[in-house]
Amino acid sequence: MNQLFAGNHLLAQAGIGGIPLDENGSLVPLYISSDIEASNNDLALIGCWYGQDDLRLSATMTALEWTLKSKPFPKIYIVEAAKKECKRYFSEIKDITYIQREIRPESEGIWMKEALWSIGAREAIKDGYTKLVFIDLDCSFVHQNWVVKVSESFKKYDVISPHICYYMSGQIDGIKKGVMVSKGYMALSGNPRGQPGMGLGMTADFFTNKLNSFIPNFADSAGDTFFWLSLRDFSPSSPICKSISHVMREEDCVGIKPRPKIGHGGQVLVHHPHGLIANRNYNARAWITRECFPRFRDGVAYFSDGMPYFSDAERGEIFKKAMGIVKSSNRFWSWEEASIMCRKLLQDAGLKTY
Secondary structure, X not given: OXXXXXXXXXXXXXXXXXXXXXXXXXXXXXXXXXXXXXXXXXXXXXXXXXXXXXXXXXXXXXXXXXXXXXXXXXXXXXXXXXXXXXXXXXXXXOOOEEEEEEOOHHHOOOOOHHHHHHHHHHHHHHOOOOEEEEEOOOEEEOEOOHHHHHXXXXXXXXXXXXXXXXXXXXXXXXXXXXXXXXXXXXXXXXXXXOEOXXXXXXXXHHHHHOOOOOOOOOOOOOHHHHHHHOOOOOOOOOHHHHHOOOEOOHHHHOOOOOOOOEEEEEEEEEEOOXXXXXXXXXXXXXXXXXXXXXXXXXXXXXXXXXXXXXXXXXXXXXXXXXXXXXXXXXXXXXXXHHHHHHHHHHHHOOOOOO
């Protein structure tokens, strides 16, 4: 519990007086209302959904209920991708701009969050929005008036974490992790550490001219980790590269120039629960990707509508099979164990291993 209470100073910076615990000692989501009547005409909030996981859907709807009460209200874009025969969950939600995409057979099993975010961002920019905030839809801002400070932060920074920190509510392993500091907050002190996920923000100019209108989308989910790495030069021998989905070469480790101004939006994000953290197996997934698509950015191509698909269908099938084995086991996998398992699948299929 020490790690949890060590986050008190982070919460205090966002105007929160203490750790939000219920009578049973569990972390709970906070909802801090506001009477502010300010308007918003330049900030877009972008989220996405794909998949049919009931727990994650429940967490998302809980978070979204509060997000839709944001005050001032941002322009909200939700990009939903689903197979043609599958139900769509967000098409009837009021007060959002809904963007629909179909998951073709070539795209099944590939990670697509950053690709869907990018689709939403391109639409927001077409509509004239200059400040882009991306959020995992199973997260919500504690403060109802989050738009005010986050929007203000873009006067100083090109790239932000909209949050100082986040915590995971409603699950015991979330309590063990405590309050987790964001990449943007740590960057202000020149520290490369911090958590890359849950939320991201950037100017429309940065998205268009530095990212060529695409946030990196890897086959397995490590796009956010690479994004933050790419803002500065780094070494392929850096420990963090072990969690990247590809074998990084010197030429892959050159940061964006000139280096953007990086900061945060002063908020706290709450992640709503949808299963044990250990079962998500981030490192195992990264190493399955390495075995199937070792070269940087290998494995992912895009249709004209922005949807990602496996550029090598044979290796994509092995990737999906290996990912399915890990997910269905409902347990933790070490990266070594996942690597060995995936290599065997590749060899059995007569495909090259590296």
